[in-house]
Amino acid sequence: MNWADLTRDELLAMRADLAAAYEAFKAKGLKLDLSRGKPSSDVLDLSNGLLDGLDTHEAEGGTDIRNYGVVDGLPECKRLFSDLLGVPADRMIVGGNSSLTHMYNSMAFCYLFGAPDGSGRQDAVPVPWSSVPGGVKWLCPVPGYDRHFSVTEDFGATLIPVPLLEDGPDMDEVERLCASDPAVKGIWIIPLYSNPTGGVISVEKAGRLASMKTAAPDFRIFWDNAYGVHHLWEAHEAPDIFALCEAAGNPERVFYFFSTSKVNFPGAGIGLVAAGPETVARMVAHLKMQTIGFDKIMQLKTVRFFGGSAANVHEHMKKIAALLRPRFELVLETLDREFAGTGILTWTKPKGGYFISVDVLDGCAKAVVAMAKDAGVVLTGAGATWPYKQDPRDSNIRIAPTYPALAELAQTMELLALCIKLVSIEKLLESK
Amino acid sequence: MNWADLTRDELLAMRADLAAAYEAFKAKGLKLDLSRGKPSSDVLDLSNGLLDGLDTHEAEGGTDIRNYGVVDGLPECKRLFSDLLGVPADRMIVGGNSSLTHMYNSMAFCYLFGAPDGSGRQDAVPVPWSSVPGGVKWLCPVPGYDRHFSVTEDFGATLIPVPLLEDGPDMDEVERLCASDPAVKGIWIIPLYSNPTGGVISVEKAGRLASMKTAAPDFRIFWDNAYGVHHLWEAHEAPDIFALCEAAGNPERVFYFFSTSKVNFPGAGIGLVAAGPETVARMVAHLKMQTIGFDKIMQLKTVRFFGGSAANVHEHMKKIAALLRPRFELVLETLDREFAGTGILTWTKPKGGYFISVDVLDGCAKAVVAMAKDAGVVLTGAGATWPYKQDPRDSNIRIAPTYPALAELAQTMELLALCIKLVSIEKLLESK
Numbered sequence: 001m002n003w004a005d006l007t008r009d010e011l012l013a014m015r016a017d018l019a020a021a022y023e024a025f026k027a028k029g030l031k032l033d034l035s036r037g038k039p040s041s042d043v044l045d046l047s048n049g050l051l052d053g054l055d056t057h058e059a060e061g062g063t064d065i066r067n068y069g070v071v072d073g074l075p076e077c078k079r080l081f082s083d084l085l086g087v088p089a090d091r092m093i094v095g096g097n098s099s100l101t102h103m104y105n106s107m108a109f110c111y112l113f114g115a116p117d118g119s120g121r122q123d124a125v126p127v128p129w130s131s132v133p134g135g136v137k138w139l140c141p142v143p144g145y146d147r148h149f150s151v152t153e154d155f156g157a158t159l160i161p162v163p164l165l166e167d168g169p170d171m172d173e174v175e176r177l178c179a180s181d182p183a184v185k186g187i188w189i190i191p192l193y194s195n196p197t198g199g200v201i202s203v204e205k206a207g208r209l210a211s212m213k214t215a216a217p218d219f220r221i222f223w224d225n226a227y228g229v230h231h232l233w234e235a236h237e238a239p240d241i242f243a244l245c246e247a248a249g250n251p252e253r254v255f256y257f258f259s260t261s262k263v264n265f266p267g268a269g270i271g272l273v274a275a276g277p278e279t280v281a282r283m284v285a286h287l288k289m290q291t292i293g294f295d296k297i298m299q300l301k302t303v304r305f306f307g308g309s310a311a312n313v314h315e316h317m318k319k320i321a322a323l324l325r326p327r328f329e330l331v332l333e334t335l336d337r338e339f340a341g342t343g344i345l346t347w348t349k350p351k352g353g354y355f356i357s358v359d360v361l362d363g364c365a366k367a368v369v370a371m372a373k374d375a376g377v378v379l380t381g382a383g384a385t386w387p388y389k390q391d392p393r394d395s396n397i398r399i400a401p402t403y404p405a406l407a408e409l410a411q412t413m414e415l416l417a418l419c420i421k422l423v424s425i426e427k428l429l430e431s432k
Numbered sequence: 433m434n435w436a437d438l439t440r441d442e443l444l445a446m447r448a449d450l451a452a453a454y455e456a457f458k459a460k461g462l463k464l465d466l467s468r469g470k471p472s473s474d475v476l477d478l479s480n481g482l483l484d485g486l487d488t489h490e491a492e493g494g495t496d497i498r499n500y501g502v503v504d505g506l507p508e509c510k511r512l513f514s515d516l517l518g519v520p521a522d523r524m525i526v527g528g529n530s531s532l533t534h535m536y537n538s539m540a541f542c543y544l545f546g547a548p549d550g551s552g553r554q555d556a557v558p559v560p561w562s563s564v565p566g567g568v569k570w571l572c573p574v575p576g577y578d579r580h581f582s583v584t585e586d587f588g589a590t591l592i593p594v595p596l597l598e599d600g601p602d603m604d605e606v607e608r609l610c611a612s613d614p615a616v617k618g619i620w621i622i623p624l625y626s627n628p629t630g631g632v633i634s635v636e637k638a639g640r641l642a643s644m645k646t647a648a649p650d651f652r653i654f655w656d657n658a659y660g661v662h663h664l665w666e667a668h669e670a671p672d673i674f675a676l677c678e679a680a681g682n683p684e685r686v687f688y689f690f691s692t693s694k695v696n697f698p699g700a701g702i703g704l705v706a707a708g709p710e711t712v713a714r715m716v717a718h719l720k721m722q723t724i725g726f727d728k729i730m731q732l733k734t735v736r737f738f739g740g741s742a743a744n745v746h747e748h749m750k751k752i753a754a755l756l757r758p759r760f761e762l763v764l765e766t767l768d769r770e771f772a773g774t775g776i777l778t779w780t781k782p783k784g785g786y787f788i789s790v791d792v793l794d795g796c797a798k799a800v801v802a803m804a805k806d807a808g809v810v811l812t813g814a815g816a817t818w819p820y821k822q823d824p825r826d827s828n829i830r831i832a833p834t835y836p837a838l839a840e841l842a843q844t845m846e847l848l849a850l851c852i853k854l855v856s857i858e859k860l861l862e863s864k
Contacts, residue, residue: 130562297699
C-alpha cells in the first residue's frame with residue numbers, strides 16, 4: 001500500500017497509534033548508537049591475539065623492531081598486504097594506525113609540494129595545490145563518506161557533488177567536469193562496498209577514471225579500498241586500478257589506501273598508502289623528514305597474527321562476516337517488513353562493507369534523526385553523506401549496524417521505523 | 433705540547449707512526465657505526481616489558497583501546513607526561529611513535545593554515561606560512577640537530593645559522609634577526625642536553641626567547657625537549673618555557689615536543705606536542721580530520737610499564753644512564769688522553785643527553801670522517817650539524833657513543849683519534 005494514496009483520516013489514525021508507540025519507546029530511556037562504523041566487541045574479540053606479547057624483537061633480516069628505522073614498513077608486512085590486495089609492494093608506504101592519516105598526509109603532500117604529472121612525465125615540475133588560483137576543486141560522489149569530505153574541506157577545496165550510481169559515480173558528469181577545468185584536481189572513490197551504499201564500482205567505470213582526459217595534468221583518484229576484504233555475502237573484487245591507470249598511460253594518477261582498522265583493531269591497525277612510482281618515491285623522500293620509522297611492533301604482530309598469509313586474512317574476515325551478517329540481515333528485514341510498498345522509504349541492499357544507505361521522503365531526514373535522538377538513539381547526522389553536510393534533498397540517512405549487539409539493534413530499528421513513519425505522515429499530510 | 437709548535441720533521445716522524453697504526457687498523461676490516469643517536473640493545477632490553485601482552489583492553493573510564501576514538505591521547509597517558517614534564521595536560525596532544533612527526537605536522541599546520549598570534553589575540557586571522565612573500569626564514573642554533581634542519585628545509589624555509597653558546601643561542605643575534613624581519617617565523621631549540629653539544633639553556637636566555645619583540649606576530653619557538661629526562665651525571669632541568677611565555681604575554685609562542693623514543697623504544701615510543709591554548713585547540717580541530725585517534729595500546733602499555741608514575745620514569749632513566757655513562761666517560765677519557773694540550777681538537781663535556789660535539793682544525797672535519805669511513809667506522813657526516821649540511825669552517829663532528837658496545841666504542845675512538853691526528857698533521861704541514 002503506497003502511503004501517498006492514503007486519505008488524511010487514514011494517515012491521522014496511523015499517526016495516533018505510531019505516536020503512542022514512540023512515546024512508549026521514549027519512556028524506556030534508552031541510549032543506543034547507530035552513528036559510526038565501529039566494530040562491536042564480539043568482532044574485536046576475534047583479534048585479541050594482537051594484545052598478546054611478542055617473544056622476539058627481531059623482524060626479517062634481523063631488524064630490531066624496538067629501534068629506529070625502516071621508514072616505509074617491514075618487508076614482511078608489505079608482502080602480506082601486497083598478496084592481499086594485488087598492489088606491488090614497492091608502491092607502498094606501510095605504517096601508522098590510520099589510513100585516514102595517509103589520506104590527509106597525501107593531500108598535504110599535494111598542497112605543499114605538488115603532485116607529479118599523472119602520465120609520469122619527468123620534465124613537468126609539480127605545482128603545489130596551495131597555489132592554484134581560486135583554490136582546488138574536488139569531486140565527491142554522493143552519498144559518500146563524511147570523513148573523506150572533511151579532509152578536502154580542511155584544505156579549503158571546493159567540494160562538487162556528483163551522483164553515485166549503483167556501479168560507481170556518474171562518469172559522464174565526472175568526465176565533463178574534469179575535461180575543462182584544471183582546478184579539478186581529484187575525486188574520492190570507495191571502489192568496493194561504498195560508504196554508505198555498499199555498491200561496487202564497475203571495471204568499465206574504473207577504466208574511464210583511469211583513462212579520461214583531465215584538464216589538470218596532476219589529477220588524482222583517491223582510491224580508498226577501506227572495505228577491500230570486507231565481504232558479507234558473495235565476495236566481490238575491486239578493479240585493479242593500478243593496472244588500469246598504467247594501461248591508460250597514467251601510472252601516477254592514483255593514491256590507493258587501505259588499513260586493517262576494520263580487519264582487526266580500529267585503534268591499532270596498520271594503514272597503507274600506495275601510489276605511482278614517481279609519486280611514492282617523492283612521498284618517501286618527504287616522509288624521511290617526517291619520521292625515522294613507524295611503529296614496527298604492531299606491524300610484526302599483525303604479520304604474525306595472520307601467519308604472514310593473505311588466505312588467513314580472508315579466513316579471519318569470514319569470521320567477522322559471520323558476526324556482521326545477522327546485523328545487516330536484521331536491518332534489511334526490518335526495512336522490508338516495515339516499508340516495502342509504502343513509497344516512503346527507498347534503500348538498496350549493500351553488497352558488503354559496513355553501512356546501509358536509506359532515503360526518506362524529501363525534506364524528512366533531519367526531522368527523523370532529531371526524533372530518534374529525542375528517544376535516545378543516535379544516528380549519523382542527516383546530511384553527513386554530502387559535502388558540507390548539506391543534503392539538498394534532506395533525504396539520505398546512513399545506518400551503521402556494526403556496533404550494537406543484535407538485541408539493541410532490533411530495538412533501534414524498531415524506533416527508527418517509528419520515526420520515519422511519523423515524519424513521513426507529517427510530510428504527506430501537508431498535501432492532503 | 434701544542435702541535436702547532438712542532439717542527440716539520442717532528443710532524444713527519446709522528447705521521448709515519450700514526451699512518452702505520454691506521455693501516456693496521458684498516459687491515460682488521462671492521463664495521464663500526466658511531467653515526468646516529470640510537471640506543472644500544474642493552475638499553476632497549478630495559479624496556480622489554482613493553483613487548484609483553486596486555487591483560488585488558490580497557491583504559492581509564494572504560495575506553496576500549498582496541499576501538500576508534502580519543503584523538504588527543506589517553507587521559508592517564510597525558511597525566512603521566514604532565515607529571516613528568518610539568519606541562520599542563522590540556523595543552524597536550526599525545527600519540528604516535530615520533531616527536532619528529534609532531535614537529536613536521538606542527539610545521540605543516542603553520543604552512544597550511546597559519547599559526548595564531550603569539551600573544552593570544554583572537555582578532556588576528558592566521559596567515560598560512562606558505563604565502564609569506566619570499567618564503568619563511570628560520571633560525572638554527574649551530575651546531576644543531578640535522579633532522580630539525582631537514583624539517584624546515586623540506587618546507588622550503590631559508591635557514592639562518594646563529595651561534596649556540598654554552599647557555600643557549602647567541603640571544604643578541606637572535607633578537608636582532610627577529611626584531612626587524614617579519615619573515616623570521618621561528619627558531620629550533622633543544623633546551624636540555626642540546627644535540628650535539630649537551631649544553632643546557634639558561635633561564636635568562638629562555639626568558640629572552642619568550643619575551644623578545646618579534647616582527648612576526650606569529651613567531652614560534654620549536655622547543656624540542658627530547659632529552660628532558662636524560663641525565664648522565666647531575667640532573668638538570670629545562671626552564672619552564674610555558675610559564676615564561678605566559679608571563680611575557682606570549683602564551684602561544686611555543687611548540688613543545690617530547691617523546692619516549694629514548695626512554696623506552698625509538699621505534700614504538702609515544703610522542704607529544706604541546707602548545708598555547710588557542711594553538712592546541714586549532715591543531716586538535718585539524719587533527720580530527722586527520723585521524724580518529726592514535727594507537728592507544730602502546731599508550732596504555734607505557735602507562736602500565738611505569739605504573740603511571742613519573743618517579744618510576746626517573747628511576748628507569750637512572751638505569752639507562754648507568755649503561756650510557758661508561759660510554760660517555762670512555763669517549764671523554766680518550767679525548768683527554770689523546771688531545772689535551774695538543775691544540776688540534778676542542779670539545780666540551782656534555783651535561784647529559786646523547787652526544788659529544790668536537791671541533792677539529794678548520795677545514796679538517798670532512799677529511800677525518802672520510803678517513804674513518806675508509807677504515808670501516810661510520811661517523812655522522814661532517815657538516816650535518818649545520819643547515820644545508822654546510823659547516824663553513826668544516827670543523828664540527830658529532831660523536832654518538834650510545835649504540836656500540838663498550839669494547840667496540842674503544843676501538844672506534846682509537847681509530848677516530850688516529851684520523852684526527854693524521855688529518856691535523858697534514859693541515860699543520862701546510863704552513864711549515
